[in-house]
Amino acid sequence: MTLAVFFGCAFIAFGPSFSLFVFTVAKDPLRVIILIAGAFFWLLSLLLSSLVWFIAVKASNSQDLGLQRGLLMFGVFFSVLLQEVFRFVYYRLLRKANEGLAAISDDDGSAISVRQMAYVAGLGFGIMSGAFSMINVLSDSLGPGTVGIFGDSQYYFITAGELLQSLMGHDLFIQLSDDVYISISKKWLVLWSRVTYVLQSWCWACRPSGHHSCSYLTLTLCCCM
Amino acid sequence: MRLLQLWAFGFCHLLFMNTSDSEEDSYNERSALVQCESPTIPSYNQDHDMSLPQETDTKRRRPVSSGLDEPGPVERERASTPDGEEEELTLKYGAKHVIMLFIPVTLCMVVVVATIKSVSFYTEKTSQRLIYTPFEEDPNSVGQRLLNSLLNTMVMISVIVVMTIILVVLYKYRCYKFIHGWLILSSLMLLFWFSFMYLGEVFKTYNVAMDYPTLVMIIWNFGVVGMICIHWKGPLRLQQAYLIVISALMALIFIKYLPEWSAWVILGAISIYDLIAVLCPKGPLRMLVETAQERNEPIFPALIYSSAMVWMVGMADSSNPDSADERQRNEGGALAQEGVESEDDATQGGRRRYSAEEDLEEDRGVKLGLGDFIFYSVLVGKAATTGGDWNTTLACFVAILIGLCLTLLLLAIFKKALPALPISITFGLVFYFSTDNLVRPFMDSLAAHQYYI
Numbered sequence: 001m002t003l004a005v006f007f008g009c010a011f012i013a014f015g016p017s018f019s020l021f022v023f024t025v026a027k028d029p030l031r032v033i034i035l036i037a038g039a040f041f042w043l044l045s046l047l048l049s050s051l052v053w054f055i056a057v058k059a060s061n062s063q064d065l066g067l068q069r070g071l072l073m074f075g076v077f078f079s080v081l082l083q084e085v086f087r088f089v090y091y092r093l094l095r096k097a098n099e100g101l102a103a104i105s106d107d108d109g110s111a112i113s114v115r116q117m118a119y120v121a122g123l124g125f126g127i128m129s130g131a132f133s134m135i136n137v138l139s140d141s142l143g144p145g146t147v148g149i150f151g152d153s154q155y156y157f158i159t160a161g162e163l164l165q166s167l168m169g170h171d172l173f174i175q176l177s178d179d180v181y182i183s184i185s186k187k188w189l190v191l192w193s194r195v196t197y198v199l200q201s202w203c204w205a206c207r208p209s210g211h212h213s214c215s216y217l218t219l220t221l222c223c224c225m
Numbered sequence: 226m227r228l229l230q231l232w233a234f235g236f237c238h239l240l241f242m243n244t245s246d247s248e249e250d251s252y253n254e255r256s257a258l259v260q261c262e263s264p265t266i267p268s269y270n271q272d273h274d275m276s277l278p279q280e281t282d283t284k285r286r287r288p289v290s291s292g293l294d295e296p297g298p299v300e301r302e303r304a305s306t307p308d309g310e311e312e313e314l315t316l317k318y319g320a321k322h323v324i325m326l327f328i329p330v331t332l333c334m335v336v337v338v339a340t341i342k343s344v345s346f347y348t349e350k351t352s353q354r355l356i357y358t359p360f361e362e363d364p365n366s367v368g369q370r371l372l373n374s375l376l377n378t379m380v381m382i383s384v385i386v387v388m389t390i391i392l393v394v395l396y397k398y399r400c401y402k403f404i405h406g407w408l409i410l411s412s413l414m415l416l417f418w419f420s421f422m423y424l425g426e427v428f429k430t431y432n433v434a435m436d437y438p439t440l441v442m443i444i445w446n447f448g449v450v451g452m453i454c455i456h457w458k459g460p461l462r463l464q465q466a467y468l469i470v471i472s473a474l475m476a477l478i479f480i481k482y483l484p485e486w487s488a489w490v491i492l493g494a495i496s497i498y499d500l501i502a503v504l505c506p507k508g509p510l511r512m513l514v515e516t517a518q519e520r521n522e523p524i525f526p527a528l529i530y531s532s533a534m535v536w537m538v539g540m541a542d543s544s545n546p547d548s549a550d551e552r553q554r555n556e557g558g559a560l561a562q563e564g565v566e567s568e569d570d571a572t573q574g575g576r577r578r579y580s581a582e583e584d585l586e587e588d589r590g591v592k593l594g595l596g597d598f599i600f601y602s603v604l605v606g607k608a609a610t611t612g613g614d615w616n617t618t619l620a621c622f623v624a625i626l627i628g629l630c631l632t633l634l635l636l637a638i639f640k641k642a643l644p645a646l647p648i649s650i651t652f653g654l655v656f657y658f659s660t661d662n663l664v665r666p667f668m669d670s671l672a673a674h675q676y677y678i
Contacts, residue, residue, distance in 0.1 A: 028320075029320035029321045029323065029324035030320040032324055032327070033320055033323055033324070033630060036327075036623060036626050036627065036630070037627060037630070039623050040623050040624070040627045043620055043623055043624070043656065046664055046667075046678075047656070047659050047660070047663065047664060049667075049678075050659075050663040050664040050666075050667035050668075051659070051663050053667050054662075054663045054666065054667065057666075068670075072670055072671070072674070072676070075667060075671075076671070076676055076678050079678045080678055083678070128619075128623070129678070131619055132616050132619065132668060133668070133671070133672065133677055133678075135615040135616065135619065136614060136615055136616060136668070136669075136672060137672060139615055
């Protein structure tokens with residue numbers, strides 16, 4: 001039974017991203033590299049944000065639960081902010097690389113367009129973010145035991161999976177002009193098997209705030225759980 | 226810009242061992258790096274270099290019987306060719322080569338991690354140790370433990386240095402038979418003994434009943450086919466699979482028998498050693514490379530992972546007699562690890578001249594020494610050993626892949642022998658320790674509350 005839960009939740013959480021990877025990214029080596037580099041940048045941002053959170057926690061009173069919770073929220077906020085910063089950094093790097101590639105390619109353009117790069121980069125970010133959030137939960141679901149045996153919700157795993165799928169966000173960077181980068185992120189919010197489609201606004205300033213709002217939504221939702 | 230323009234150019238590798246058996250069918254120029262050597266090779270036809278992306282080969286083969294490893298540099302020697310054309314074409318191949326290395330490295334790591342997570346034998350602490358790490362780590366005293374691990378590391382590294390120097394000396398004095406015999410012995414041990422142990426543990430874990438005759442049959446077949454594939458000829462995929470398997474086996478042995486802290490310090494020390502050995506003028510590996518270049522012979526390590534792709538089948542026909550002589554003269558008979566091609570290819574130039582018009586995609590593929598596989602897998606395996614946290618494993622995995630990518634990039638820029646271990650291992654170590662100590666508590670708190678970032 002645990003195996004079924006494992007596979008079910010794994011597919012719920014990672015199905016779309018995995019199929020996107022298989023059908024669009026896996027064939028082209030350059031895209032795979034950009035994807036993995038995207039994952040790496042996300043990892044770097046997480047590292048730095050957890051460093052900040054860790055310092056904050058160590059410097060504070062560990063007994064005070066309210067404070068710890070507050071620090072965690074601050075950690076989330078900072079982490080999201082840092083992710084956006086690293087996303088931007090990666091975007092600049094890719095722009096430069098693209099120029100380089102285009103310069104020496106014998107065709108008119110480079111081997112990969114900016115949109116494709118943006119898509120793949122966002123996918124990389126999303127996959128890594130999702131993997132980090134979900135993979136421990138998944139491996140626990142494989143183990144012996146029953147969810148909810150102590151009165152907790154039995155839907156823990158499945159909602160975790162669905163929330164993850166929603167938040168894994170396939171972010172697309174679209175460069176519409178040389179000096180403005182606009183990113184579109186579509187986030188599907190799946191709440192207890194109800195689908196709410198949330199479309200972010202087109203202003204670049206809204207994108208990070210969109211990410212923020214999604215994260216805080218999970219905070220509030222889980223408070224109600 | 227140049228950095229990005231020469232993105233994953235194509236490289237030559239350090240070749241380590243030279244098997245001088247004069248098998249007429251064993252010399253495969255495709256995997257030889259003659260073309261990558263100095264531009265003074267007269268027969269090299271520069272016009273057709275565009276069809277020759279150079280390969281990257283990080284040779285690192287450690288004979289198992291001596292239980293040590295010789296890190297090898299990733300060497301890049303460019304033949305002199307018109308810059309622009311070559312850059313364009315090899316750029317196209319560049320990403321492909323990187324992926325051709327990503328896949329086997331990933332597979333090896335997956336095998337190691339899967340084994341570690343399922344078969345508890347390799348994570349059980351045992352009082353047995355390798356003789357190369359004689360000092361026992363006392364878990365009670367931090368200072369003592371640190372000291373002992375440093376001592377262990379020094380012992381191990383000095384063993385490695387000594388063995389490398391012996392190998393360089395042997396190579397310098399052309400004791401090819403000795404080296405070849407040594408390699409055969411080590412792969413024998415890996416393919417038969419270690420795989421027997423591995424299979425036994427897997428059966429124990431899954432409670433599979435097995436009788437000895439069947440087991441003997443399985444191991445015998447596995448081992449013999451492995452020896453043939455690796456040291457002689459065989460289908461490319463099979464050979465690649467065997468190389469991945471033996472790297473994984475070796476990595477598992479290291480994971481089991483190296484003490485906790487010693488393993489980490491050894492990983493760090495060996496990347497430093499790799500850096501020194503390859504970049505310093507008096508480094509053993511650099512001397513090896515230069516000797517090989519002087520002799521103008523391709524040194525073939527008996528055990529490197531090769532992912533060479535399409536062969537120019539037409540070449541089999543266009544064998545010229547003088548090239549056959551050259552081949553024998555060279556005595557650089559590398560085993561045709563790619564298998565069935567019976568190309569005659571003593572000199573690149575001769576081949577290229579005839580092949581200029583062909584539009585067969587000629588790709589020499591990339592090569593990576595097995596030592597790199599082993600140490601990458603050791604790092605990821607040890608990350609998987611600690612607790613039930615998968616985040617650390619994943620982080621180390623990504624870090625190593627990016628390190629590999631960066632190494633190939635640097636190779637394209639500097640165009641000389643570069644070590645392949647340092648960047649990946651550094652990234653891996655940094656990410657391991659930071660993920661384990663910083664990210665894990667953070668993610669655990671987040672996961673407990675189901676907050677998502």
